Amino acid sequence: MTSLSKTSLILTLFFLFSGFSLARQKFKSETEALISFKNGISEDPLGILSDWTTTGLVRHCNWTGITCDRTGHVVSVSLMEKQLQGVLSPAIANLTYLQDSHSRLSMANEREHHVRSFSEC
Numbered sequence: 001m002t003s004l005s006k007t008s009l010i011l012t013l014f015f016l017f018s019g020f021s022l023a024r025q026k027f028k029s030e031t032e033a034l035i036s037f038k039n040g041i042s043e044d045p046l047g048i049l050s051d052w053t054t055t056g057l058v059r060h061c062n063w064t065g066i067t068c069d070r071t072g073h074v075v076s077v078s079l080m081e082k083q084l085q086g087v088l089s090p091a092i093a094n095l096t097y098l099q100d101s102h103s104r105l106s107m108a109n110e111r112e113h114h115v116r117s118f119s120e121c
Helices: 003-026 028-039 090-094
Strands: 041-043 066-068 074-077 104-109 114-119
Touching: 028 041, 028 074, 028 090
Parallel strands: none
Antiparallel strands: 066 074, 104 114
């Protein structure tokens, strides 16, 4: 491999990883809001949120129940009937791109037969 080829490869890799870093920063508040939501969940018997992690290369748009627009902003969180229990984090308000017709978060407390819902208006 020539010196020019090595330099091109190094620069390509540098810009590729820089792009990943910038993308993570751009959606940091949304990712943090989702992680805060996950941290408020006390029971996830189906393991629905197991792929909600900030390690690795999986973006928040690929997490179970999350839908993003083409720019990468969270527009829908669909976790109905997933048997999740816990406390709804106020950080969820940082998902400012949620669309009102799709963005319903519901959590059922089976002992009280009470459903708590959040809907972005």
